[in-house]
Amino acid sequence: MDQTYILLLGLAALVAVVAAVVIRKRMQQDQDESTPADSPYATSTEGEKRCPKCGMGNMWTDRQCIACGAALKG
Numbered sequence: 701m702d703q704t705y706i707l708l709l710g711l712a713a714l715v716a717v718v719a720a721v722v723i724r725k726r727m728q729q730d731q732d733e734s735t736p737a738d739s740p741y742a743t744s745t746e747g748e749k750r751c752p753k754c755g756m757g758n759m760w761t762d763r764q765c766i767a768c769g770a771a772l773k774g
């Protein structure tokens with residue numbers, strides 16, 4: 701057997717193995733992406749408490765609305 705032929709055969713086998721690994725990884729990533737990252741319960745107001753009375757955005761540390769003084773939950 702020619703040495704170049706063996707080298708090419710080995711290279712082809714290596715490429716096939718790498719391709720199989722890459723495809724498998726990509727398929728696993730697709731499965732991970734199929735599950736939503738954020739839950740439907742997540743709030744869109746990041747770090748902010750909406751006043752139930754006037755709708756003012758307050759800091760999540762505030763216990764009272766800065767606009768109308770209504771008590772905030774949490």
Ligand SMILES: [Zn+2]
Pocket residue numbers: 751752753754755756765766767768769770
């Ligand atoms: Zn308010």
